[in-house]
Amino acid sequence: MGSSPLILVCNDDGVHSEGLAALAAAVQPLGDVVVVAPDRERSAVSHSLTLHRPLRVEEVGAGRHAVNGTPTDCVNLAINGILGRRPSLVLSGINKGANLGDDVTYSGTVSAAMEGTLLGVPSVAVSAVGRGSFRFDAAAAFSARLAAWVLERSLPPDTLLNVNVPAPRDGQPIRGFALTRMGRRRYGDAIVEKVDPRGKKYYWIGGEELEFVQEEGTDFHAVSQGFISVTPIHLDLTNYKSFDALKALDFAWP
Ligand code: MN
Numbered sequence: 001m002g003s004s005p006l007i008l009v010c011n012d013d014g015v016h017s018e019g020l021a022a023l024a025a026a027v028q029p030l031g032d033v034v035v036v037a038p039d040r041e042r043s044a045v046s047h048s049l050t051l052h053r054p055l056r057v058e059e060v061g062a063g064r065h066a067v068n069g070t071p072t073d074c075v076n077l078a079i080n081g082i083l084g085r086r087p088s089l090v091l092s093g094i095n096k097g098a099n100l101g102d103d104v105t106y107s108g109t110v111s112a113a114m115e116g117t118l119l120g121v122p123s124v125a126v127s128a129v130g131r132g133s134f135r136f137d138a139a140a141a142f143s144a145r146l147a148a149w150v151l152e153r154s155l156p157p158d159t160l161l162n163v164n165v166p167a168p169r170d171g172q173p174i175r176g177f178a179l180t181r182m183g184r185r186r187y188g189d190a191i192v193e194k195v196d197p198r199g200k201k202y203y204w205i206g207g208e209e210l211e212f213v214q215e216e217g218t219d220f221h222a223v224s225q226g227f228i229s230v231t232p233i234h235l236d237l238t239n240y241k242s243f244d245a246l247k248a249l250d251f252a253w254p
Contacts, residue, residue: 104162
């Protein structure tokens, strides 16, 4: 305790997820690790904050806290209240499933890292690509290496790192890691329409496998080639390149 760095670990799969346990265990040698995570799965809640009901924090183990809220609530409560001192690093994950390309905008995992970044703490989100089976060991080992680097060197301002670890494939080893940019999702007929026993229609969103535009240099391409993808994500969403085109917005107002 005392001078060793404080590391906050959060996720969106819930406090009982094995991905969270693997991540917290992997960074244990690097500092004081505190887990503050949702009490149940809150995947795809994005960056939502709970404002209209009270939040409760329950200690579910030594240095492990469950919150009846979103990943963003957890990071906000932890940094502004529960922890007592400022963390040097926020880690979010290891998520069960990819957070690649445009899907980052839905992600609770990435949003926890966004909240850390907004509160001025270097933050990293980690996801394991796959369905059913995941490379938690490799993801945890890589996260520990990266966490040590970030603790020593910090990150550029307003920037989080979004890490995706490739899915297990026929025992193939991971080939390394690559710095990438966000890829583009191919949006298709992802909605499944069914009829319930009373004859009423209902829908499922996102039933299909992920499909992405195959472009070199993207997060999706890296994981499809067996590399861990590391994407620096900037919280300034302004599209600076569009200013020229939007100069045509020259009508008088009021
Ligand atoms: Mn999740």
